[in-house]
Amino acid sequence: MGVSKQTIYNxxxxxTTPDLNQVIRMYIVCGLNPKSLLPKRKKAVMMNLVIPIPTSIK
Incomplete structure (x- = not known):
């Protein structure tokens, strides 16, 4: 990991807390998928998403 024993103890x-890059490296070292850190999106939330579509381009 490239950090001291004192850092891990902290x-x-x-x-202290590890920064995002360190968390991602820990996931990889442990054989986990870093994408699993991202929150799961629910279909219902995505279905309610309204994106305005421009009627003309200037």
Whole structure:
């Protein structure tokens, strides 16, 4: 991971938190898909999404 034992101790103790790049590297090292960090979108939310379509292009 390229971090010290003290850094990991601080994460585990809640004194500091890893940045996003470190979290992604941890997921990869553990064999997990980093995309699973993203929230799941519900179909119902997507169905209610209204995108205005321009009637003319200037």
């Amino acid at each position: 994460w585990e103790s809640g004194l």
